Amino acid sequence: MLKRLFDIFFSLLGVILLTPLFLIIAILILVDSRGGVFYKQLRVGYNNSDFKLFKFRTMAIGSDKKGLITVGSRDSRVTPIGYYLRKYKIDELPQLINVLIGDMSLVGPRPEVRKYVSMYTPDQLKVLSVKPGITDYASLEYSNENELLGNSENPEEMYIKEIMPAKLALNLKYIKEKNVLMDFSLILKTLFKIIS
16 A cells, blocks of 8 residues: 555656656657657556556557567667667656556566566566566666667577576565565666666
């Protein structure tokens, strides 16, 4: 209950304070490339249920049909403005709306697409016992994930065999240790990481 109140207060505050920035970003996206402002993707959330995750659109329309993993800092599908939105994690800000409506929490395991969740072991499926979040241990540890994948000869194989299991182990660590003070600490660390 305390976590939900924490999420509602800070996500609502964030949406209110960031509305002017959202409007500027929306205009830049519309001017930069054809398509809408937001990208909605089905992700797997609490209790293994699907929900639509919101992001600012950073890729050309139809890019997700060419693969679900973004590789390198200069993936050819990423739009010019999208490059900077992704670099500074600004594309993730609309997920404050997901938090406000209750699909997500500010802190929790990052939600995955169904394709990869179907590969989870029974132990790894425990990450679905809590609401997914905007940030967590794995987000901080693998903030350079796109670059790691961009340097791999087989990005998807690397993701499935190396990165995904390591991230899930960090997710399970969070679930065992979670509390409001830790959430607040992870939010501050995430903000510092973005700024630095």
